[in-house]
Amino acid sequence: MPEPVCVRCRGPLRSPETAGQWTCDAHGVVEPLHPARPAEAHHLADAASSSGVPVWVPWPMPSGWAVSGVRRTGGTGTSRAVAVALIGPGLTARQVELVIVAEEPGVGLGASYAGLDTTDPGPELASLPRDTKVTAGGHPTPLWSLPVSDRAAYVGEAGGRWLWAVTWPVEEWMVVHDDLRLVDVRDPANRTLLLELPTALLAPRLAC
Numbered sequence: 189m190p191e192p193v194c195v196r197c198r199g200p201l202r203s204p205e206t207a208g209q210w211t212c213d214a215h216g217v218v219e220p221l222h223p224a225r226p227a228e229a230h231h232l233a234d235a236a237s238s239s240g241v242p243v244w245v246p247w248p249m250p251s252g253w254a255v256s257g258v259r260r261t262g263g264t265g266t267s268r269a270v271a272v273a274l275i276g277p278g279l280t281a282r283q284v285e286l287v288i289v290a291e292e293p294g295v296g297l298g299a300s301y302a303g304l305d306t307t308d309p310g311p312e313l314a315s316l317p318r319d320t321k322v323t324a325g326g327h328p329t330p331l332w333s334l335p336v337s338d339r340a341a342y343v344g345e346a347g348g349r350w351l352w353a354v355t356w357p358v359e360e361w362m363v364v365h366d367d368l369r370l371v372d373v374r375d376p377a378n379r380t381l382l383l384e385l386p387t388a389l390l391a392p393r394l395a396c
């Protein structure tokens with residue numbers, strides 16, 4: 189098994205056996221991030237059964253899109269952050285990647301995919317108008333666009349967890365739109381979806 193890496197910078201970690209907790213030289217005590225897994229149903233089921241946060245997938249799946257991988261944090265306890273990657277056609281780009289992250293505050297997985305050296309979005313979000321919204325677990329969920337240059341990054345809150353959506357290339361920001369519906373495959377009612385989801389080869393961005 190490859191060693192987990194820092195959830196924020198992907199650097200090496202000192203393990204609980206040597207440092208007491210998973211520790212990054214740059215970021216201190218962090219959640220250990222495990223390698224990205226392909227989108228086979230058993231990897232998604234593993235992530236769902238060990239996660240303390242939603243494992244969001246779009247359903248119905250937008251036309252031409254597929255799940256391309258899953259990645260989670262966690263030591264001995266449940267995951268505090270899970271990323272699901274998708275891949276599909278864009279309006280102008282042949283291939284668009286979308287990474288959807290659910291996480292507890294203070295972890296930093298979503299921010300790392302957004303290219304931000306932080307863990308959580310700042311409090312100024314609350315004073316801004318939302319840029320788009322999705323439906324997450326049946327609830328309308330406003331999302332705010334964050335200022336990053338080479339990708340489009342959105343963040344909001346669903347059920348007390350951060351919900352991040354990051355797309356590449358930046359011109360395809362519109363793949364995150366009001367009609368996108370996310371379901372949590374931890375919910376027993378959604379487990380059968382794991383066998384129905386279209387899948388694609390592991391997305392390169394998820395593995396970064």
Ligand SMILES: [Zn+2]
Binds near residue numbers: 214
């Ligand atoms: Zn680090």
